[in-house]
Amino acid sequence: MTKTNKSADPATISAHDHARQLDVATAWERHETMLPLCAFGDLGLCCTICYMGPCRIDPFSKEDLRGACGADRNTISARNFTRAVSAGTAAHSDHARGVCHTLLDTAKGKAPGYQVSDPVKLGKLATELGIKTENLSQVDLAAKVGHFLTDEFGKQDGTLAFLKRAPKVQQERWERAGVTPRAIDREVVECLHRTHEGVDSDYRSLILSAARCALADGWGGSMIATELQDVLFGSPRPVRSKVNLGVLKADCVNVVVHGHEPVLSEMLARAAREVEILDYAKSKGAAGIILAGICCTANEILMRQGMPVAGNFLQQELAVTTGAVDSMVVDVQCVMPGLAGVAKHFHTKLITTSNKARIAGVDHVPFEERHALETARRILRSAADNFCRRDPARVDIPPQSMDLVAGFTAENTFHHLGGTYRGSYRPLNDGIMAGRLRGVVGVVGCNTVRVQHDYNHLAIVKELLKHDVLVVETGCAAIACAKAGMLTPEAALEFAGKGLQEICAAVGIPPVLHMGSCVDNSRILIACCEMVREGGIGDDLSQLPVAAVAAEAMSEKAVAIGLYAVASGITTFFNPAPRVLGSPEVFNYLTAGLEKDFGAHWVFDSDPHKIAQGVIEHLDAKRAALKLHPMLYPVEMSRTA
Numbered sequence: 001m002t003k004t005n006k007s008a009d010p011a012t013i014s015a016h017d018h019a020r021q022l023d024v025a026t027a028w029e030r031h032e033t034m035l036p037l038c039a040f041g042d043l044g045l046c047c048t049i050c051y052m053g054p055c056r057i058d059p060f061s062k063e064d065l066r067g068a069c070g071a072d073r074n075t076i077s078a079r080n081f082t083r084a085v086s087a088g089t090a091a092h093s094d095h096a097r098g099v100c101h102t103l104l105d106t107a108k109g110k111a112p113g114y115q116v117s118d119p120v121k122l123g124k125l126a127t128e129l130g131i132k133t134e135n136l137s138q139v140d141l142a143a144k145v146g147h148f149l150t151d152e153f154g155k156q157d158g159t160l161a162f163l164k165r166a167p168k169v170q171q172e173r174w175e176r177a178g179v180t181p182r183a184i185d186r187e188v189v190e191c192l193h194r195t196h197e198g199v200d201s202d203y204r205s206l207i208l209s210a211a212r213c214a215l216a217d218g219w220g221g222s223m224i225a226t227e228l229q230d231v232l233f234g235s236p237r238p239v240r241s242k243v244n245l246g247v248l249k250a251d252c253v254n255v256v257v258h259g260h261e262p263v264l265s266e267m268l269a270r271a272a273r274e275v276e277i278l279d280y281a282k283s284k285g286a287a288g289i290i291l292a293g294i295c296c297t298a299n300e301i302l303m304r305q306g307m308p309v310a311g312n313f314l315q316q317e318l319a320v321t322t323g324a325v326d327s328m329v330v331d332v333q334c335v336m337p338g339l340a341g342v343a344k345h346f347h348t349k350l351i352t353t354s355n356k357a358r359i360a361g362v363d364h365v366p367f368e369e370r371h372a373l374e375t376a377r378r379i380l381r382s383a384a385d386n387f388c389r390r391d392p393a394r395v396d397i398p399p400q401s402m403d404l405v406a407g408f409t410a411e412n413t414f415h416h417l418g419g420t421y422r423g424s425y426r427p428l429n430d431g432i433m434a435g436r437l438r439g440v441v442g443v444v445g446c447n448t449v450r451v452q453h454d455y456n457h458l459a460i461v462k463e464l465l466k467h468d469v470l471v472v473e474t475g476c477a478a479i480a481c482a483k484a485g486m487l488t489p490e491a492a493l494e495f496a497g498k499g500l501q502e503i504c505a506a507v508g509i510p511p512v513l514h515m516g517s518c519v520d521n522s523r524i525l526i527a528c529c530e531m532v533r534e535g536g537i538g539d540d541l542s543q544l545p546v547a548a549v550a551a552e553a554m555s556e557k558a559v560a561i562g563l564y565a566v567a568s569g570i571t572t573f574f575n576p577a578p579r580v581l582g583s584p585e586v587f588n589y590l591t592a593g594l595e596k597d598f599g600a601h602w603v604f605d606s607d608p609h610k611i612a613q614g615v616i617e618h619l620d621a622k623r624a625a626l627k628l629h630p631m632l633y634p635v636e637m638s639r640t641a
């Protein structure tokens with residue numbers, strides 16, 4: 001059998017080889033059975049919106065082809081795109097709604113085990129939202145903030161509260177373009193209405209409505225999730241941990257949490273440290289309990305609890321195929337249904353916990369805040385029982401695990417840069433203005449079987465670091481770079497250009513800052529606002545020398561994030577392109593036309609080296625427009641990164 005080249009990560013290659021030896025099919029093999037991919041679908045030219053169809057448009061035809069209702073390629077691809085953005089926004093925002101409810105239940109005393117862990121942040125939020133804090137107990141304050149933010153989903157008047165965090169010029173841009181989001185649910189519903197058969201057929205109007213919906217994600221749902229998770233579970237602080245499949249241990253009970261919502265995994269993290277639970281695991285012959293995460297649940301418990309990360313999106317099935325996972329506990333989003341088939345080959349107990357996300361034939365342990373800690377203990381005990389059923393002959397854990405530092409936020413990162421006594425964004429802005437730093441780039445998003453796993457993330461980030469770009473990361477991209485050793489302070493010496501090295505050495509930060517899960521991309525928006533507020537590098541986000549990259553995008557959430565970044569003035573490099581390539585008009589509108597309204601646009605490119613070059617040219621153009629000092633330490637582009 002030849003070795004797989006599906007991944008740039010040696011642990012993934014070895015685990016995938018093991019899976020193939022055992023004849024266990026994973027996403028890569030299933031994907032191969034789908035090839036060639038349906039070109040109509042891929043180009044966005046297949047319409048399944050009404051039941052006269054499905055209709056499809058021949059992309060090579062010179063005729064003005066139309067579906068049965070008269071929709072042309074522009075309408076069809078723009079509607080498909082808008083629906084993807086709506087689904088992505090719905091996912092992030094429904095997650096946020098759950099966190100609001102947990103805060104409210106905590107305030108009502110209906111969620112024992114939960115508490116306000118960051119009262120300072122709660123107080124600041126209350127003040128920001130115009131809630132009078134005098135004479136209010138912490139519980140009452142939590143209830144008021146919880147109610148206020150819950151209303152952001154369904155209110156019938158006004159616009160979203162957190163939009164005011166953006167610079168004034170930015171808010172005026174949104175007003176002029178008619179994309180200021182009102183309520184989160186309203187924008188999702190309106191997009192679904194507009195894209196229903198026979199409603200909005202103007203592609204520009206559709207895409208602007210998608211932009212308004214996406215902004216309701218970034219400045220609404222995602223931001224609410226981040227803020228309230230900080231309130232409930234504590235704001236992250238820099239923390240050391242480990243990453244990759246090698247964090248699983250052959251002699252321990254291994255429990256993997258996967259999905260997105262930290263409400264249960266926080267409890268699992270707490271229960272896994274309890275002496276009684278550890279003793280129970282030991283009574284079954286285990287040396288201890290390893291609780292490790294996959295995907296954004298991993299990022300959440302990493303940032304706040306320092307729990308190890310087993311891997312990113314494409315490693316979820318491979319964690320099971322190590323044969324060493326006694327229980328995998330999943331909630332919502334990015335959980336492959338294929339896990340059920342893979343788990344059947346091993347002793348692994350797969351458990352769904354969200355009533356929104358069941359998998360046929362898989363045990364369901366419904367998670368309720370009222371019994372959260374008890375549920376967590378029950379899950380860990382059953383994993384310990386299952387440890388006894390493990391077949392050592394099928395266990396093969398790749399040895400790789402890497403050190404990392406995570407836990408950076410918009411608030412704490414720049415306190416590092418500014419030093420303890422003058423925490424501000426001034427040193428960051430000064431570094432950019434002086435040409436020591438070229439700019440700041442968010443490298444975010446998923447893995448996809450359409451790209452060699454992790455390769456694009458690593459190739460792009462290496463090139464950016466060399467060119468003195470400070471990289472901030474979330475999601476599966478952050479996990480990819482962590483596995484490659486880029487998330488330690490020492491990594492600056494190996495990967496960073498001289499200017500970035502100087503900054504990292506002065507303040508002891510890694511050159512790549514892990515800022516959390518995908519809802520935590522809202523932290524990056526806030527950091528950009530702070531950079532504008534600090535002064536000297538632009539009046540709105542579109543003037544800053546910043547960019548976003550999602551070069552292994554997989555989910556509709558990633559499309560929503562890409563669009564809110566662009567609509568917030570951040571030019572976004574994205575691959576594979578959303579399904580709009582069948583309409584040159586929609587393609588041009590996204591990659592150029594949006595610039596007029598937002599001062600930013602999408603760039604669709606599949607070559608990571610060209611993406612890195614494009615990002616650097618983009619930063620340089622922004623620097624030139626601001627008349628900033630030339631870069632202190634110019635570097636040539638690598639021929640191959």
Ligand code: NFS
Binds near residue numbers: 295313444445558
């Ligand atoms: Ni983001 Fe997180 Fe990963 Fe992509 Fe999925 S885990 S929310 S969608 S795959 S980065």
